[in-house]
Amino acid sequence: MISILNKPHPFIFNKFSVLVPSAITFLLILLLAPSYFQNLEPIERGVAAFFTTLLVGLCIRLSVPLLKKLLPTAMNEDDWTIGKEILLILSVVCIMIIAISVLLFVLRDNEETVVALVFKTASLTIGISIFPIIITVLFEQYHHQKLQVKKATSLTTYLxxxxxxxxxxxxxxxxxxxxxxxxxxxxxxxxxxxxxxxxxxxxxxxxxxxxxxxxxxxxxxxxxxxxxxxxxxxxxxxxxxxxxxxxxxxxxxxxxxxxxxxxxxxxxxxxxxxxxxxxxxxxxxxxxxxx
Structure with a gap:
């Protein structure tokens, strides 16, 4: 397991790093209506999905540059590994959980405790994100390994x-x-x-x-x-x-x-x-x- 976590992994942060998770979040809330969103009417659910999606996108867009600024050594792209990629994703997910919990706390219409709300939000967020995270990491690993090998082979052939x-x-x-x-x-x-x-x-x-x-x-x-x-x-x-x-x-x-x-x-x-x-x-x- 340790050898897998230490495998080199590309550090990728671009517009798709924000758009893809945001789009998945919007569709899952709108179509599947998990947990809290089940009690909302379609229009209300659409509005809630929009603001939740916007919040997810902002969390991703702002947290990654902030973590790079606060932890420059740990976030060194040339030393990036699968383990660091997973830790970064989990860190962003935690930030998203906190932000969504605050949003739901403002929107809630019952007497649910803050602890219960955070726990429910964590379960919901992790449940929504776990499979996209796994698929994304595996795809990036395969795709960029293929690209790098192709580039290396091309340069070696030229040599x-x-x-x-x-x-x-x-x-x-x-x-x-x-x-x-x-x-x-x-x-x-x-x-x-x-x-x-x-x-x-x-x-x-x-x-x-x-x-x-x-x-x-x-x-x-x-x-x-x-x-x-x-x-x-x-x-x-x-x-x-x-x-x-x-x-x-x-x-x-x-x-x-x-x-x-x-x-x-x-x-x-x-x-x-x-x-x-x-x-x-x-x-x-x-x-x-x-x-």
């Missing part, structure tokens, strides 16, 4: 063409003996490298992990500096920032892989794949396709 093979074997132009100087934040030179020996770099707080070739080995050096400062000295024709925490030497990319959440780059001689953030997918695609 395998004759032109891409030629580019992959072309070394970064440099004058004989010219070295790439990697400095710390106090401007001390930490590494002198042939640009072709620099494989990738990873940001780790105020430090950069530099992975490079030294003879036949791949070595790592931790340097205190920012991604922005080090990126400024790299040739942008060969080095690509594919993620907020990663810069890669494009000549080492041999394959693109994908899951439901994002793309990953496989580098020659490197065991761990390098993630591509959603914001960088187009940039990476253009880079690999030579545009």
């Amino acid at each position: 395998a063409t004759e032109n891409k093979k030629l580019r992959a074997t072309t070394r970064i132009s440099s004058q004989p003996g010219e070295k790439l100087l990697i400095k710390s934040d106090n401007q001390n030179i930490e590494l002198r490298l042939d640009p072709n020996d620099l494989i990738f770099m990873k940001s780790d707080g105020n430090y950069m992990e530099v992975y490079y070739h030294d003879m036949d080995d791949i070595k790592t050096k931790l340097i205190r500096n920012t991604m922005k400062s080090i990126t400024a000295v790299l040739p942008n024709t060969s080095f690509l920032r594919c993620h907020k925490s990663f810069i890669v030497n494009g000549n080492y990319i041999i394959k693109v892989e994908g899951n439901a959440r994002n793309l990953e780059l496989k580098l020659k001689g490197v065991a761990t794949n390098i993630p591509v953030s959603r914001a960088k997918v187009k940039e990476v695609s253009k880079f690999l396709e030579g545009n």
Whole structure:
């Protein structure tokens, strides 16, 4: 179960994230008249369905951006999983329960206690939403996994063409003996490298992990500096920032892989794949396709 909850999942929030649940809510109330709505006349039920639907839409539209603002680390789209998606949906459902309970409290015509009203609203809301939630999560998982695999396959195929093979074997132009100087934040030179020996770099707080070739080995050096400062000295024709925490030497990319959440780059001689953030997918695609 834990492995399933930790599976990558796309973070999707657009107009359909609001419209689809709202439309389902309206139709269920209007046609099935669950619980409290059974006692209403058709016109009254339609009005109640409209305002309940409007409330549901507002809860979804406002709560997700608010949660992203309040919990930026937990809501990081590049680390999104099925478990986080379920927690987000349940959080929004709880907000909806509170909002609908307030609405029904205002509209009620009996002496039902607040606790009983909230309990009935929770049962009603969860009952209405549980199947659309399950179907939506499963559909998103399947659909985006399929799209990402297709995109990854397309880019990998392009990498395998004759032109891409030629580019992959072309070394970064440099004058004989010219070295790439990697400095710390106090401007001390930490590494002198042939640009072709620099494989990738990873940001780790105020430090950069530099992975490079030294003879036949791949070595790592931790340097205190920012991604922005080090990126400024790299040739942008060969080095690509594919993620907020990663810069890669494009000549080492041999394959693109994908899951439901994002793309990953496989580098020659490197065991761990390098993630591509959603914001960088187009940039990476253009880079690999030579545009």
